Amino acid sequence: MKNISINAKFLVLMACLGVFTIAIAAYSTGQMRAVGQGYSGFNEHESAAALNLARAKSALETLRGSIANLLIARTDADNRHYSQQIDGARKDFDDLMSKAAQASVGNAADIDDLRRAGLQTLNVSCAQAIKEGAAATNDSTILASQATYLRDCAPQFPPLEERVVKQVNDLVANTSRGAEDLKKKTEFTVLTTFVVAFVGLAVLFGGGLAAVRTWIVSPLKGLSSVMERLAHGELNTAVNGGDRRDEIGGMSRAVQVFKDAGLEKVRLEAEAKSLQEKAEMERARSDAARAQAAEHLATVVDSLAEGLSKLSTGDLTYRVASPFAAEYEKLREDFNAAMSQLQATMKTVLGRTDGLRSGSHEITQASEDLSRRTEQQAASLEETAAALDEITATVKKTAEGAVEASKVVATAKDDAETSGNVVREAVNAMTRIEESSRKISQIIGVIDEIAFQTNLLALNAGVEAARAGDAGRGFAVVASEVRALAQRSAEAAKEIKALISASSDQVSQGVELVGETGRALDRIAGQVSQINGVVTEIAASAQEQATGLHQVNTAVNQMDQVTQQNAAMVEEATAAASNLREEADGLAELVGQFRVGDVRPMAAAPRPASPKPNPVHAAQVKIASYVSGGRGRSNAPATAAAASAAPDPWEEF
Amino acid sequence: MARQLNATAEIAGKAAELLSVKIGDQDFAIDIMSVREIRGWITSTPLPHAPLHIKGMINLRGVVLAIVDLAERLGLPTREPDPSSVVVVVEAGARAVGLVVDGVSDVITISEDMIQPAPEIGSQTTSRCVEGLLTLEGRIVTIINIAAIMPTEFEFTPLAA
Numbered sequence: 001m002k003n004i005s006i007n008a009k010f011l012v013l014m015a016c017l018g019v020f021t022i023a024i025a026a027y028s029t030g031q032m033r034a035v036g037q038g039y040s041g042f043n044e045h046e047s048a049a050a051l052n053l054a055r056a057k058s059a060l061e062t063l064r065g066s067i068a069n070l071l072i073a074r075t076d077a078d079n080r081h082y083s084q085q086i087d088g089a090r091k092d093f094d095d096l097m098s099k100a101a102q103a104s105v106g107n108a109a110d111i112d113d114l115r116r117a118g119l120q121t122l123n124v125s126c127a128q129a130i131k132e133g134a135a136a137t138n139d140s141t142i143l144a145s146q147a148t149y150l151r152d153c154a155p156q157f158p159p160l161e162e163r164v165v166k167q168v169n170d171l172v173a174n175t176s177r178g179a180e181d182l183k184k185k186t187e188f189t190v191l192t193t194f195v196v197a198f199v200g201l202a203v204l205f206g207g208g209l210a211a212v213r214t215w216i217v218s219p220l221k222g223l224s225s226v227m228e229r230l231a232h233g234e235l236n237t238a239v240n241g242g243d244r245r246d247e248i249g250g251m252s253r254a255v256q257v258f259k260d261a262g263l264e265k266v267r268l269e270a271e272a273k274s275l276q277e278k279a280e281m282e283r284a285r286s287d288a289a290r291a292q293a294a295e296h297l298a299t300v301v302d303s304l305a306e307g308l309s310k311l312s313t314g315d316l317t318y319r320v321a322s323p324f325a326a327e328y329e330k331l332r333e334d335f336n337a338a339m340s341q342l343q344a345t346m347k348t349v350l351g352r353t354d355g356l357r358s359g360s361h362e363i364t365q366a367s368e369d370l371s372r373r374t375e376q377q378a379a380s381l382e383e384t385a386a387a388l389d390e391i392t393a394t395v396k397k398t399a400e401g402a403v404e405a406s407k408v409v410a411t412a413k414d415d416a417e418t419s420g421n422v423v424r425e426a427v428n429a430m431t432r433i434e435e436s437s438r439k440i441s442q443i444i445g446v447i448d449e450i451a452f453q454t455n456l457l458a459l460n461a462g463v464e465a466a467r468a469g470d471a472g473r474g475f476a477v478v479a480s481e482v483r484a485l486a487q488r489s490a491e492a493a494k495e496i497k498a499l500i501s502a503s504s505d506q507v508s509q510g511v512e513l514v515g516e517t518g519r520a521l522d523r524i525a526g527q528v529s530q531i532n533g534v535v536t537e538i539a540a541s542a543q544e545q546a547t548g549l550h551q552v553n554t555a556v557n558q559m560d561q562v563t564q565q566n567a568a569m570v571e572e573a574t575a576a577a578s579n580l581r582e583e584a585d586g587l588a589e590l591v592g593q594f595r596v597g598d599v600r601p602m603a604a605a606p607r608p609a610s611p612k613p614n615p616v617h618a619a620q621v622k623i624a625s626y627v628s629g630g631r632g633r634s635n636a637p638a639t640a641a642a643a644s645a646a647p648d649p650w651e652e653f
Numbered sequence: 654m655a656r657q658l659n660a661t662a663e664i665a666g667k668a669a670e671l672l673s674v675k676i677g678d679q680d681f682a683i684d685i686m687s688v689r690e691i692r693g694w695i696t697s698t699p700l701p702h703a704p705l706h707i708k709g710m711i712n713l714r715g716v717v718l719a720i721v722d723l724a725e726r727l728g729l730p731t732r733e734p735d736p737s738s739v740v741v742v743v744e745a746g747a748r749a750v751g752l753v754v755d756g757v758s759d760v761i762t763i764s765e766d767m768i769q770p771a772p773e774i775g776s777q778t779t780s781r782c783v784e785g786l787l788t789l790e791g792r793i794v795t796i797i798n799i800a801a802i803m804p805t806e807f808e809f810t811p812l813a814a
Contacts, residue, residue: 449736452693452736452737453693455757456691456692456693456739456757459672459691459757459760460690460691462760463672463685463688463690463691463760466670466685466686466760467685467686467688476760480760483759
């Protein structure tokens with residue numbers, strides 16, 4: 001079994017189990033089939049025989065009834081009918097008994113005897129009675145036939161039927177017995193199957209367990225113990241099973257490889273240890289040489305320590321004079337060179353520090369100036385903002401005034417229009433006066449006409465009176481009076497006419513004048529409209545100015561903020577410059593601690609005896625002059641001289 | 654003519670009444686006995702081919718009356734008649750005619766001795782038409798001979814030439 005894989009071993013065990021199961025199943029199936037066949041036999045044979053016997057007994061009773069009817073019947077037709085019935089029943093009995101005999105297995109001979117006995121009874125004992133009955137049609141013959149029947153035939157039937165019943169009972173008893181046998185057989189089969197299955201399975205499991213233990217578990221256990229020992233370092237342990245061809249063989253070979261590797265490692269460690277010992281000896285040899293070198297080094301270190309201590313006190317003039325060992329000579333030279341270089345550098349630093357100091361002083365001064373100027377700028381910006389506010393208020397007032405003027409002008413326009421209406425009404429009134437005058441003139445004309453006619457009438461009367469001679473004297477006087485009246489009325493009418501004419505002329509003149517007034521008022525209304533437009537434009541302009549001024553104000557405010565920020569920044573810059581100056585002073589002081597030998601007056605050189613005119617100062621003076629000149633000329637003369645020093649104040653600003 | 658002279662003679666002895674009329678600025682007088690009536694000016698119907706002084710004719714209560722422009726007839730400056738003009742209906746004998754004058758002034762009563770003869774200027778027409786002159790309040794009033802100015806008479810008298 002060593003050369004079969006674990007898979008195959010398991011397959012073998014499973015195959016044994018399968019074969020056993022199939023065998024049990026085959027046994028059970030065979031038993032079941034036998035029981036089934038037994039039951040089928042009962043159904044086909046004994047039960048069928050009992051059924052046919054029962055039906056044959058029924059046919060026998062039918063036969064007996066038919067014979068009785070035949071004996072009673074008086075007509076030929078009835079006799080023929082019942083004879084045919086008797087024949088049919090006899091044939092049925094014969095067939096059914098035959099079928100029962102064929103179906104039955106154990107009682108076939110008895111049933112056949114019974115059939116024959118039945119047929120014997122019918123064909124022999126009852127033949128005479130049937131024959132007479134078939135022929136009998138009157139009372140005498142009928143009675144004779146009935147007597148024959150009662151004598152020969154009737155006693156034969158009861159024993160026959162008794163035998164049939166006994167035979168049926170016998171068959172049923174047989175069937176019950178057979179069924180009992182089959183039941184017992186089935187129970188036996190079930191019991192047998194259970195027992196065999198349990199026993200077989202127990203045997204198979206036991207065998208399988210033993211096989212697994214023998215074939216798989218024990219070799220694995222052996223291998224495991226070997227690996228454990230190898231892990232503990234017992235590398236001389238033998239590894240078995242390397243020749244096996246299953247999985248355990250493969251594992252054994254792998255463990256063998258591990259074991260070989262372990263052995264190799266042990267060998268290498270031993271080699272390394274010997275090499276280390278050799279290196280230790282080498283190091284001991286070199287220590288002696290090193291001690292000698294340490295002495296040289298101590299000398300060098302002492303010299304350098306002294307030089308460095310001088311350096312730490314700020315003496316840059318020290319040099320290492322005594323020569324070192326050859327390998328350290330370079331170090332001494334380098335030290336001396338470094339000191340020289342440092343001395344030169346420090347000299348330069350000293351000179352530059354002075355320059356730095358003076359520069360930082362100037363920056364501080366400039367920052368302070370800038371701070372002052374920025375403050376002044378902020379102040380002037382604030383004043384500008386205030387002035388702008390005032391201007392804005394003034395412009396707003398102007399706008400309001402313009403609006404007010406616009407309202408007033410609108411009222412004036414309305415008044416002018418109303419006046420125009422009044423003038424038109426006046427003209428109308430004048431026209432009406434003119435018309436009235438004309439009517440009066442007409443009326444006066446009528447009066448004049450009447451006067452004229454009256455005059456003529458009076459003249460006629462006068463003429464008549466004259467022609468009448470002395471008789472007409474009195475009448476002539478009346479006519480003369482009437483004439484006088486007519487003439488007076490005509491004169492009065494003439495005068496009124498003249499007056500009316502004059503008044504009409506004056507009214508015309510008045511109409512003309514009023515019309516002129518109306519036109520003048522119209523012109524005034526038009527001009528007032530123009531004034532209104534102009535005033536509205538003024539109001540709009542003032543509004544725009546206010547908007548523009550608001551923007552200017554915003555800009556000035558922004559400038560103010562920026563200036564404030566600038567002022568803050570300048571203050572910071574001033575503080576920073578001040579710090580810078582202090583730092584520069586401190587730096588100069590620190591650098592002054594170094595002794596660098598003869599110091600050339602290098603610091604004095606870049607610093608001019610008289611400083612250049614500071615452009616910042618100049619600009620400041622100019623701004624001051626501008627500011628003072630802009631705000632009020634109080635201190636203008638004081639700054640004028642300073643301002644005159646600057647050729648163009650705004651160029652540098 | 655004879656009758657008229659007789660009438661004048663009748664007037665001459667006692668006081669007479671005259672109707673004074675105006676033509677332009679000049680005063681004329683007509684014997685009141687020859688005046689039938691006085692009326693206002695109404696538009697006249699022109700007469701074809703009539704002489705210049707015949708202005709036309711009017712209907713006076715059913716009678717057709719010829720209208721004579723006295724100024725034209727007397728050879729004085731004329732003017733178109735207007736509503737203030739007056740027609741004086743005069744009759745001489747059986748014939749009546751309307752005289753257009755500028756106005757009627759008054760009925761004046763005179764005595765015969767107030768009448769003066771017209772100055773002799775050698776014109777027969779003038780002497781025929783003017784019966785005499787009156788001086789009243791500084792003005793000269795010419796008394797017209799009605800019969801002399803009747804149209805038909807002039808038509809058939811060679812004096813017109």
